[in-house]
Amino acid sequence: MTFFYDNVYINNTSTITGPYENKGPLKTYFDKSYRDLYMGEKSFEKGEIKLVKEALSMILKKTKKSKKDIDLVIGGDLLNQIAASTYGCLGVGKSFIGIYSACSNSVLSLIIAANFIDKGLINNSICVVSSHNMTSEKQFRYPTEYGAPRPNSATFTSTGAASCLLSNKKSNVKVECATLGKIVDYSQNDPNDMGRVMAPAAIDTLVQHFKDTNRKPSDYDLIVTGDLGLYGKEILKDYLKENYDITLDNYDDCGVMLYDLKMQKDVKAGGSGPVCSALVTYSYIYELLKTKKLKKVLVLATGALFSPILLYQKENINSICHAISLEAI
Amino acid sequence: MKNIKYELIANSHKAPEHRIRNSFVAFMSGGFMGFLAELIIEALCNWFNISRTESSTYMIIIFIFFACLFTALGFFDKWVNHLRCGLIIPITGFAHSMMSSSLDYKREGPIYGIGSNMFHLAGSVIIYGVVAAFIFGLIRYLGGIQ
Secondary structure: OEEEOOOOEEEEEEEEEOOOHHHOOOHHHOOEEOOOOOOOOOOHHHHHHHHHHHHHHHHHHHOOOOHHHOOEEEEEOOOHHHHHHHHHOOOOOOOEEEOOOHHHHHHHHHHHHHHHHHOOOOOEEEEEEEEOHHHHHHHHOOOOOOOOOOOOOOOEEOOEEEEEEEEOOOOOEEEEEEEOOOOEEEEEOOOOOHHHHHHHHHHHHHHHHHHHHOOOHHHOOEEEEOOOHHHHHHHHHHHHHHHHOOOOOOEEEHHHHHOOOOOOHHHOOOEEOHHHHHHHHHHHHHHHHHOOOOOEEEEEEEEEEOOHHHHHOOOOEEEEEEEEEEEEO | OOOHHHHHHHHHOOOOOOHHHHHHHHHHHHHHHHHHHHHHHHHHHHHHOOOHHHHHHHHHHHHHHHHHHHHHHOOHHHHHHHHOHHHHOOHHHHHHHHHHHHHHOHHHOHHHHHHHHOOOOHHHHHHHHHHHHHHHHHHHHHHOOO
C-alpha cells in the first residue's frame, strides 16, 4: 500500500554507533561513537538500552525540545520483547508504540509516524531504532565469545541507535510518500545468507512502489536497500532486470555503504540490523538531502522475519520490506 | 514451492567460499594440535614418570584449561576464525563452547544464567556422546570383543 504525504518533514536526526561502524567510510557523519561494545555498562543488553537513551536525549537536545513536548515515540529493535526500546524510551514522550519488523523497523516507524502526522492526529514524533552486534548474536546465533566460522555470505549486525524527529513543521527534508510492504516467502532457509532471503521482499515492495506511483528508477537520485549485502544486492538488480525490465543504475545498499568491506573483513557480506539502514539514512543521506546534493531518495528497509525456533522446526524464513521516499525542498 | 527463476539468479550470486584453503588450514592446524598433544604426553612421560594413559588424560586437562583461559581472555574466537575446525573439533572446541556460553550468561546469575545455559551448545555433544558410548559398549559386550 502506498501513501502520499503533504506536511510531514524530518526536523532532525541523531546517530550513535559502536566501534566497528566508526571505522567505516561514513564515520564523519555520525554524532557519537563508542569505542567499547559495553558502552560503559555491565552487559551488552544494558549497553544497547543506553544507546537508545542517548539517541533520544541527543535529538531532544538538538531540536531544543523537552521530553514532554513529544507526542509519540516509536521504537523497535531485535531483542526479545523489544526490550532495548521499551527500557530506553521510558519517560520520553506522551505516548509510545513498540514495533517489530526485524531490520525494516526503521522505515516502518517512519511510516507509522508520518501517517499519524499527516492525518493531523499528532504534531510530532520521534522514531528510534537500535541494534547491537553482541546482543543479536546471543539472541539469534551463538554465544558472543564463540568463534563459529561464518561463511562469506553472512552479514554483520550493526551496533548503534538512531533517532529521527518527524513533525508537521516545515524543514529541508520532506517525507513525500511511502509504500508498506507485505510478508514474502520464497522458500529460503539459510540464516547465513540473509541477502538471499530478503531480496524477494525488496523486489516485491519496489515493484509495488513503482506501480502505485507510476514512477521509474530515474525519478530518484538514489535508491538504497537496508541490508541486502554484497550478494543480495546483485540478486536484486539481476532479478529486476530479467523479470520486470527495470534497470537500477542509481542503487546501493546501506549494509555495504556502512563498512569498508575490504578492510573490515569481519563484516563479511555487509552490515545488517534495524540500525544499519537508519545509520546510513539518518546521517549520510539526510546530510546530502539537507545540502541538496540529492533531490529525491527512496529508502527500502528490508527485514528477515527470522525465528530460530521455527527454523529448527523446518519452516522457511520469510521477509518483509517497507519503502519511504524522502525529498529535499 | 521454490521460485525456479529466483533460485537460478540467486545461485549465480553465491558468495565464493575457499573450501580447499579452509580444509587445508583446518588440516594443518588440527595436525599441529595433535603434534602439541604428543609433545605434552612425551614430556609428562619422560619428566614426571607418568604412564602414557594417564599422561593423555593430563594432556586433555591442560588443553581444556588453556582453551577456557583463552576464551575468557577474549582471543580464542579470533583464533578459531583463522584456524577454523582445527581448533573446534578437538577437545578445545568443546571447552570453548562451554566457556563462551557461561561467559554470555554470567550477568543473569549463577542459577538462571551460567548453570542453565552452560551446556547450551555442548549439551548435544554430551548427550549423544553418552548414547553412542552406551550403544558401542553394548555391541562390544554382546559381540564378545575385547
